[in-house]
Amino acid sequence: MGTIVCATRSGEASRPLQNRAVQLALERQAGLVFVYVVAPDTRLDLDEQLVPAISHELFWFAEATLNIAKIRARQAGVHVETTVRRGAVEDEIENVIREYQAELLVIGGSQARAGQHFSEDGVENFARQMEANTGVPVEIVRLTPEPAA
Amino acid sequence: MVDILLNTIFLAEEEAPLLRIELIFLTIILIATVIAIAIRTRRVKLPYTVALVLAGLALSAMADLPLLADVRRQIFPALTDAEGLVSGPILEEFLLAMLVAPLIFEAALHVKWRDLRKDLLPILLLAAPGVLIASFIVGWIVHTTAGTALVLAITFGALISATDPVAVIAFFRSLGVSKRLALLVEGESLLNDGIAVVIFVIALGLVREPEAGFNFAEAAGIFIQEAGGGILVGLALGALTSLILVRIDDYLIETTLTMTLAFGAYVAAASVHASGILAVVAAGIYVGSYGLKNISPTTRIALDNFWEFLSFIANSIVFLLIGLRIELFELAENALPILYAILAILLSRGLVVYFMTWLSGKLGNWIPVSFRHIMFWGGLRGAVSLALALSLEGIPGAGPIQAMTFGVVLFTLVAQGLSIEVLIKRLGLSEIAKKSEAQRRIASLFIARAEKQGLARLHREGLVADILYQALSDSADRSVNQILAEHPELEQQLLIQIRREMLYTARATLAEIYRRNMISEEVYEQELKEVDHRIQAWEAIEASFDRNEARKMEG
Numbered sequence: 284m285g286t287i288v289c290a291t292r293s294g295e296a297s298r299p300l301q302n303r304a305v306q307l308a309l310e311r312q313a314g315l316v317f318v319y320v321v322a323p324d325t326r327l328d329l330d331e332q333l334v335p336a337i338s339h340e341l342f343w344f345a346e347a348t349l350n351i352a353k354i355r356a357r358q359a360g361v362h363v364e365t366t367v368r369r370g371a372v373e374d375e376i377e378n379v380i381r382e383y384q385a386e387l388l389v390i391g392g393s394q395a396r397a398g399q400h401f402s403e404d405g406v407e408n409f410a411r412q413m414e415a416n417t418g419v420p421v422e423i424v425r426l427t428p429e430p431a432a
Numbered sequence: 433m434v435d436i437l438l439n440t441i442f443l444a445e446e447e448a449p450l451l452r453i454e455l456i457f458l459t460i461i462l463i464a465t466v467i468a469i470a471i472r473t474r475r476v477k478l479p480y481t482v483a484l485v486l487a488g489l490a491l492s493a494m495a496d497l498p499l500l501a502d503v504r505r506q507i508f509p510a511l512t513d514a515e516g517l518v519s520g521p522i523l524e525e526f527l528l529a530m531l532v533a534p535l536i537f538e539a540a541l542h543v544k545w546r547d548l549r550k551d552l553l554p555i556l557l558l559a560a561p562g563v564l565i566a567s568f569i570v571g572w573i574v575h576t577t578a579g580t581a582l583v584l585a586i587t588f589g590a591l592i593s594a595t596d597p598v599a600v601i602a603f604f605r606s607l608g609v610s611k612r613l614a615l616l617v618e619g620e621s622l623l624n625d626g627i628a629v630v631i632f633v634i635a636l637g638l639v640r641e642p643e644a645g646f647n648f649a650e651a652a653g654i655f656i657q658e659a660g661g662g663i664l665v666g667l668a669l670g671a672l673t674s675l676i677l678v679r680i681d682d683y684l685i686e687t688t689l690t691m692t693l694a695f696g697a698y699v700a701a702a703s704v705h706a707s708g709i710l711a712v713v714a715a716g717i718y719v720g721s722y723g724l725k726n727i728s729p730t731t732r733i734a735l736d737n738f739w740e741f742l743s744f745i746a747n748s749i750v751f752l753l754i755g756l757r758i759e760l761f762e763l764a765e766n767a768l769p770i771l772y773a774i775l776a777i778l779l780s781r782g783l784v785v786y787f788m789t790w791l792s793g794k795l796g797n798w799i800p801v802s803f804r805h806i807m808f809w810g811g812l813r814g815a816v817s818l819a820l821a822l823s824l825e826g827i828p829g830a831g832p833i834q835a836m837t838f839g840v841v842l843f844t845l846v847a848q849g850l851s852i853e854v855l856i857k858r859l860g861l862s863e864i865a866k867k868s869e870a871q872r873r874i875a876s877l878f879i880a881r882a883e884k885q886g887l888a889r890l891h892r893e894g895l896v897a898d899i900l901y902q903a904l905s906d907s908a909d910r911s912v913n914q915i916l917a918e919h920p921e922l923e924q925q926l927l928i929q930i931r932r933e934m935l936y937t938a939r940a941t942l943a944e945i946y947r948r949n950m951i952s953e954e955v956y957e958q959e960l961k962e963v964d965h966r967i968q969a970w971e972a973i974e975a976s977f978d979r980n981e982a983r984k985m986e987g
Contacts, residue, residue: 293923293924331725333972336965336966337969337972337973339966339969340931340966340973341973344928344931344973348924348927
């Protein structure tokens with residue numbers, strides 16, 4: 284049985300992404316791994332005293348988010364695992380793909396747009412970079428309508 | 433300027449002791465009025481600042497009624513004779529040094545250099561060449577339409593073209609727009625006074641001595657002295673204060689230091705004929721970005737509370753005084769020039785905002801079109817324009833210029849101030865509206881959950897038949913799941929709320945086991961600090977989520 288890796292986060296945009304990953308896992312009869320990367324947000328003007336607490340709480344939040352996704356996927360009949368990673372998004376997703384010997388990576392376009400590493404312009408580049416580095420195809424789930432040409 | 437203020441205070445102490453009592457009495461009346469308006473505006477849908485201006489206007493109009501004027505003469509003979517409290521140089525100094533300076537400092541404290549740096553290009557384009565261009569456009573229009581002498585009209589252009597930091601910040605804080613839009617509008621208003629004051633000083637010099645003529649080198653010298661000097665004084669004092677702040681951990685000393693810096697920067701810059709306002713801005717941004725970066729949570733709370741209180745009082749008095757100073761009959765007498773002036777400032781503001789933001793985009797810093805509309809309509813004028821206009825006392829032709837200033841200030845505060853909220857909502861830029869909508873959905877969720885609990889209780893007590901309970905319970909379950917299915921974004925907010933509840937419960941539990949002597953004071957304090965840090969951490973995390981949402985919206 285192959286494995287699909289879905290890089291997800293929280294928020295409105297993540298639900299359609301997770302649903303699509305579940306659908307793909309059912310179609311391919313593959314296992315599903317949800318990964319949430321807690322990346323340091325350099326835009327935050329952080330009080331140094333709070334850095335450990337923020338890191339701790341973000342980890343809690345990531346675990347809670349993935350647990351919710353796991354319950355939904357299990358209810359749909361998918362074999363699912365979750366993993367929370369800390370570090371650079373690109374590196375950590377590559378690591379997960381290799382660890383689980385994934386056959387497909389699923390990422391979201393809109394969620395990406397909101398985040399630091401996945402700007403709207405950068406999501407395609409990110410996908411290409413992942414494909415080049417790991418040899419695994421990447422499916423981008425477009426969560427918002429395509430902009431007019 | 434500072435000399436006049438000090439002389440006024442000494443004069444009041446030595447020669448007119450009655451004036452001091454009147455000052456105290458007037459201050460108490462002003463504060464009482466402010467509290468009444470603050471309570472009232474919670475019920476009436478009227479921006480607090482607009483309500484204050486209107487209340488000031490009403491008080492001003494009432495003071496001129498024969499009966500009230502007579503009563504005022506009986507009670508305040510010195511005040512009535514001098515009219516020193518609400519007009520002339522005393523008001524100018526009082527406004528700038530005592531009220532505007534702390535307000536600007538408080539606003540600057542919240543502007544982080546790392547955020548400002550990202551949008552420095554459009555802010556500087558609007559604050560420097562933007563104000564220069566607008567001053568000349570306004571001056572030319574007023575000269576052509578109202579027949580004001582060209583140099584005097586440019587003087588008016590200079591004093592009216594810079595958006596007012598106090599008015600802009602007071603409005604935009606209550607409107608709840610995105611952090612970037614607020615920064616663009618507030619940043620411009622904080623930095624544009626430097627160039628405005630320079631044009632004003634040069635033009636005023638030419639009004640006073642027309643034979644002297646315009647001298648570019650002299651103008652550049654004034655600019656360097658006013659703007660450069662102000663920023664330098666502010667940065668130096670800000671850096672010095674920051675050095676002390678990072679070495680101490682005592683919230684009383686730290687709060688006192690920031691207060692001293694706010695007034696000290698203004699006075700120090702003014703004493704070397706540099707811009708006091710720019711000095712306060714520079715000092716505030718420096719200390720807010722570096723001096724207060726690693727302060728303890730206790731100091732943070734104490735500082736926030738102190739500055740929130742001080743700015744509430746100062747802000748309230750500024751707007752009330754603006755209303756008090758504007759006399760309706762004076763506006764009526766100069767209705768036509770005021771109308772021309774309003775058209776001139778709208779036209780110049782529109783040209784400058786749309787051109788400079790377009791230019792900023794071409795230079796690599798794009799600003800969403802919806803933001804540009806708000807930057808145009810949100811360019812409010814207030815205390816600084818009023819203070820500069822009051823400093824024209826004694827200049828031939830100053831009367832109509834002052835009337836035009838009061839008219840424009842009133843127009844921007846009331847007409848633009850009342851309509852900007854509607855525009856922000858129409859353009860979908862209100863963060864408050866979005867949060868309220870999300871909170872309403874959360875409330876629906878809690879109501880649905882509470883209804884089910886109520887139903888279960890009635891069932892347990894035997895008041896609801898099994899079949900009825902089953903049917904209604906299914907329906908209640910469906911509504912909870914329906915709300916979550918329709919609004920998946922609630923999941924994230926619920927998670928955050930649940931986490932906060934968990935942390936508060938942990939805090940209460942810690943206190944409880946400490947009270948029962950199950951843990952030592954040392955352990956209690958250590959654990960409490962950690963839980964408090966986690967609670968505080970959510971402020972930063974939520975701000976980060978909000979920023980992501982705002983970015984989506986801007987895109």
